[in-house]
Every structure is written in C-alpha cells, then in structure tokens.
Amino acid sequence: MKTTSVMIVGVGGQGSLLASKLLGRLLMDEGYDVKVSEVHGMSQRGGSVVTYVRFGEKVYSPIVTEGEADVIIAFEKLEAARYAKYLKTDGRIVVNTQQIDPMPVIIGAAEYPEAVLDELTAKGLSVDALDALSLAQQAGSSKAVNIVLMGRAAKYFDIPYERWIAAIENTVAPKFVEMNKVAFSLGFNA
Amino acid sequence: MKKLMIGNQAVAAGLYDGGLQVVSSYPGTPSTEITEFLAKYDDIHSEWAPNEKVACEVAFGASLAGARSACAMKHVGLNVAADPLFTLSYTGVGGGMVICVADDPAMHSSQNEQDSRHYAMAAKVPMLEPADSNEAYAYAKAAFTLSEEYDTPVLLRMCTRIAHSQSVVEVGERENAPLKEYVKNPQKYIMMPANAIKRHPIVEQRTNALRTLAEDCLFNKVELNSDEVGIITSGCSYLYVKEALGDTVSVLKIGMPYPLPTQLIKDFASKVKKLYVIEELDPVIETHVRSLGIDVVGKELFSLLGEFSQQTIAAAFGKEANASVCADSAIPNRPPMMCAGCPHRGLFYTLAKNKITALGDIGCYTLGAVPPLNALDSTLCMGASVSGLHGFNLARGAEAEKKSVAVIGDSTFMHSGMTGLVNVAYNATNSTVIILDNSITGMTGHQQNPTTGYNIKGDPAAKVNLEALCRALGINRVRVVDPYNLKECDTVIKEELAAEEPSVIISRRPCVLLKSVKALPALKVDADKCKSCKRCMTLGCPAISMKDGKAHVDATLCVGCGVCQQLCPFDAIV
Known part of the structure; x- marks a missing residue:
C-alpha cells in the first residue's frame, strides 16, 4: 500500500496540533503505520504553521514535500495558497474561507491576494472551500474551526464516520467532546 | 503496548x-x-x-x-x-x-x-x-x-x-x-x-x-539490497533515504555517531560500487569514512545547510520532481509576532520611539526585532544582552550609555543574565538593563522558573525577588514599570538612561497567554473619530488593521490591553 500524505496548515493558535493529534490517533487505531510531524516554538506566535500526517503500511519520512500531498486541510485561505504547491495535481484542498491578515498586510507592506482560491481552481486544483468559522460558532465555539474542517476532510478518507467520532472521544477533553461532535458533523454535512 | x-x-x-x-x-x-x-x-x-x-x-x-x-x-x-x-x-x-x-x-x-x-x-x-x-x-x-x-x-x-x-x-x-x-x-x-x-x-x-x-551493536545496522549503490546515513536522513530510494540501495544506518565503526564501514564499502554519505549539517561521518581512505560522495552533493527531505535525496539520484502547481499571486509571508496584548509591545514601542539602541536576548521578545517596531540591535545567545551592553558602553562611552539598553526576559536573566549584571556593577558602566518579567518562560511554551514562585509540577516554590537580587548584585537604582503604561515607561526609561550610575528597570506584567490572566473586553474604533493617522498601526499589534481607510480592532484577538488607546490622538479607540 502506498503511503498517503496529508498536510494541515494554518496560523499559529488555530488549533492545528489538536487536529493532527486526532487524525494520528484515528489512523493508528485503524491499524496504519503513522507519522505526524509538528513544529513547536517560534512558529506558534501567529506565524504560518504546518503539520504533516503520513500513513500507510510502513511510513519512513515524517515530512511531505512538493507535489506529494493527497489532501491539504487549510485553516486559512492564504495558508492554502502558500502550501498549494505541496499538493499532488490530483489531490484535494479543504479550506476555511476565513482571512487572517499577516503582519506585512496589516502594516501595508504587502497585499492579501483575495481571489487566490479562484486562482488555484483555475489551475486545475480541486478546492473544497467552506466557512468553517461560522459553522464552528454554530457548534458553540469559534475554537472548533479545527474539528469542523476535519469533519469536511473526513469525506476524503476511507474511514467510517463513527470511527472519527470515537477518535474525537479519545482525543478531546471530556467537557468539549459534545461540542466537537456537533462541529464535526456540521463540517461533514456542509 | x-x-x-x-x-x-x-x-x-x-x-x-x-x-x-x-x-x-x-x-x-x-x-x-x-x-x-x-x-x-x-x-x-x-x-x-x-x-x-x-x-x-x-x-x-x-x-x-x-x-x-x-x-x-x-x-x-x-x-x-x-x-x-x-x-x-x-x-x-x-x-x-x-x-x-x-x-x-x-x-x-x-x-x-x-x-x-x-x-x-x-x-x-x-x-x-x-x-x-x-x-x-x-x-x-x-x-x-x-x-x-x-x-x-x-x-x-x-x-x-x-x-x-x-x-x-x-x-x-x-x-x-x-x-x-x-x-x-x-x-x-x-x-x-x-x-x-x-x-x-x-x-x-x-x-x-x-x-x-x-x-557490532544494535545501533548500527546494515541493509544489503544492491551491490551498485551504498549509502551510509543516520537519524532523519535515513528516513528520507528509505522514502526516496526504498530497497533499491544498500544502507548502513548509523545509530551511534560517536565513536564510529571502522571495519563495518570498510566491509560495507567493499560490497558496493559507489558509496555515499548522507547526513544533515556537518560531514562528521563523511570525514571519518574519508580518513579510512575510502572514496565517498558526501557534502559535494548534500548541503551543509538546513534540513533534507525525501525530495533532496530523490533529486540527487536523478529522479524527476513531482508535478505541482502554485498560485500566481505573490503570497505575503506570515512571520511569527508578539501576541495581541503582549506586555513586551509597550516597552519596545517606547524604545523604538526614542531611537534607543537595544541589545536583545533569547526569548519571545526577540520578536521586538521585526517590523514595524524594529526595536532590537542584536541577539546572540542567552544572557548576552547584559554583558554585551557593558562592552558596547565601554567602547562608545558616556554618549552610548545615555542611549542604549539591554533587554532580557525573567527566565533568561536567571539563566545567565545575572552574571553579566554583576559585571556591570563591578566594572562600572552606567548601563541600563531592562528585565522583561512576564512571570513565565514564554517562548518554549510556558515553563516555570525561579522567578515565578512555582516548580515544574506547578507546586509553590521559593520565588526569587528580582528587585532584591539586583540590589544585592550591586545595582542601587532598581525601578519597576507596567509596560501597559506608555507614559510611565517613557519617563522611567529616560530617567534611568540619564542616571549617572547603572540601573535596572523591571518591566513587569504576566504573559497574556497565561490562563491566570483574564482578558478585558475588546476595544472598538469609533469610525467617526478615527482620522486614519495610523499611529495605532505603529505598534504592530495583530488585532489592529486598516479597514476601508479606518483603523479596525479584531474583537476575537483584542484583549483590551489599552496600549493603542494611549497612542490615539483623537480618542477614537474606546
């Protein structure tokens, strides 16, 4: 079996570590060999954050290189565009349409490419965009953006719905489980 | 399990x-x-x-x-x-x-x-x-x-x-x-x-x-798959080699990089026509292999710089790159930055405004170096701000003493800033050292340290009194400021720079990410009062941006620290 490569990209503080923890745990429980590569430290302070998740029969490298990702889960539009070159040309990007301005944009040194998702679609990439922030707020917390996006991305994995729910129960702090289950289903059904 | x-x-x-x-x-x-x-x-x-x-x-x-x-x-x-x-x-x-x-x-x-x-x-x-x-x-x-x-x-x-x-x-x-x-x-x-x-x-x-x-140990392993190509590698480079080349090459995986084997390497080399060493950073294994008189390809093909990946290895062995596409628009960088409400921001703003030379140190506050604040002049290693400032002032004299400071965090000061401060007092420069006391070791993810009053388990522990410590080290002038109070920061920094003896300013306010710190209600911009002067933008706060020509505060990021309010000449931030 070929190794499948997933990237979770976003802005430091958006909860990508929990998303990768959830996915890693789920894939291990499904019997796959799994590697999840995170970056801690400097990149957490509002910087661009990328996490790699790879699974298969035997996984060697913990990282994903250009043109290698089967799925990219992007917590923010600009980050989707930044890492789009890592996607296989027949891969899929699940992207939150939220816009978070980076400092160069805030101070006017650069412009935010507003229509960048259309650009990626025009280049032939399969872009699956949704307003995960609104759905997360609907579920009860803007912090659940990560789980909404995992719900949407679940469609591109060959793993039954209830196994994802079990992984949420195993990964998320008990008092947030119900809210995250709602967030997951909102993403899944969006 | x-x-x-x-x-x-x-x-x-x-x-x-x-x-x-x-x-x-x-x-x-x-x-x-x-x-x-x-x-x-x-x-x-x-x-x-x-x-x-x-x-x-x-x-x-x-x-x-x-x-x-x-x-x-x-x-x-x-x-x-x-x-x-x-x-x-x-x-x-x-x-x-x-x-x-x-x-x-x-x-x-x-x-x-x-x-x-x-x-x-x-x-x-x-x-x-x-x-x-x-x-x-x-x-x-x-x-x-x-x-x-x-x-x-x-x-x-x-x-x-x-x-x-x-x-x-x-x-x-x-x-x-x-x-x-x-x-x-x-x-x-x-x-x-x-x-x-x-x-x-x-x-x-x-x-x-x-x-x-x-x-002959469990750390060094030989995988013989080919008599054409042999690769000696270790750590994550091994993973990239296996990912890129699979079982098409022979591999000697080194799990004990010191001391390295000799006969094992000679035997491995004798079994392949072409030998490579693939290791990140310096040619440690390669130098050893060459010292055995064995011809090997190493750093001429694999960089001394940065990390490798499976792509690095694949490219070196002539494999075509994966197809990929990217957006045509320029993608702005997203560098890390100080958080909204970070107590360091007000202090760095004051330093930048007064064009003060600031020798920096290692921690979150290294981010004071990035635009728009650009408030730092150097970052070398743990503690070097304090000792470096002393040397800077020795070299440039009284003029420099009136315009330069060291900036160091509480944990870094405990680590190796104290000894530098002893030297300032003992060898007498009129240096001004600012300790950014945010009550935690921030950058590495909130670890306790001797100034926080808690140990690694979160249990109460002896707490270093920074004021008393600095006085005991020979500094008579020790002041404490609240970095959320720009006027106070400005006054105290000017007074201490002017003083004819060394001084310490403790800029004290807990890290805004600490659970014990409760956010105040988010601030708002009164668009009618905002004259678009962009004074608030000079803080580099991630919560503030310009929307439709007026300043805008992102309510999900703002913690109500009020530093921008103090800057606004039109009282537009409420």
Missing part, C-alpha cells in the same frame, strides 16, 4: 523505563517536552534548573550518588553545559547518566544550526542518535546500560524532526534500578591534575572499547 508519541515523549518514556530517578533540565526548543513528559511521573524527581550547566551538574550529582539520572537541552544549551560534560567524560558515572541534546537543523527555533556530534567527539563521550520515536524509546532506555557498562555519560542526540514527529512506539516495562551504594572514590571523582592525569588514559581505553562495540 503500542502508543503514538512524539520523539521527545518517547525519550521520556525510555528514560523512565530505563530506571531514571532524577532529571534536571532547562527548556529549549526542540528538547523541552522530554522533561515536561518526565514531570508527569510522580515516582521520580524532575525539575527545571536555571540553566543547562546547573542541570547537567545536578544529573552528575545524582549519578555520583548512585541514581540513574538525565538532563535535556537544546543544542546551544550544550554549549552552556560543555564545562561539566568534558570532565564528566573523565570521572565517568555512578548511576547511569544520559545527556539529551536536540539539534535544530533549519533553525526552526534557534539562533544557529550547530551540530552537537562534534561535542561527542571532542569530549570523547558516546552518542546515540535515533531515527524515530520507537528508536528514541529503545535508545534512551539502552543508554543507561551503555553508560554503566562503559562508565561514561551518554549523549542522546535528537533533531527537530525526530523530537517533534509522532510515530508508533512499542512500550515496555520500567526497569528496576535501585540506588547504588555510595562509596567515596577521590581518584575517580576529584579531577585535580594528579587524578585527572590517571583518568585520561582510562577515557582513551574506554573509547577504544566503544569503537569495538560500534562494529
């Missing part, structure tokens, strides 16, 4: 299951989680030491006392702990002792990308290097046996990718390693010349014995 663990958690589990009793460390990315995970075990002693030298010496003392001990640090931390390391090589150990050191190729979170394998060679201490979490667990556990069997501390080298990658670990049981009997042994442990002279040949004999071990 199988568990998914980051490499650092696996090291912690391996050390614990190897019978660890005492661990002392100073946090540093990418090594911090080793000790954080060890702190979860209640039947061993764990602690944050003020710096890596102290941590290493605590581990030495515990080892001397007969316990299995460890310390963990990032690569540059080993520079600080190098003094005990080199002589520990001579004394050897009582209980097994493991020094975990985490390198950071590509400098994800570091000021340089030094290769700590040089320390193993220079100190003549064996080093192990795992390539995934399962090996990290097994090597950490085995390191204690190696340490006691060969009477030496053992270095366990991690790198960012291994330390922070989760993979599946087969976890075993904790080994029972009771405290050994303590017997006074001056010849072994008192390293004065007469004794040290007798210990040095023992170090050389031990290294020879370890060389023999390297020829």
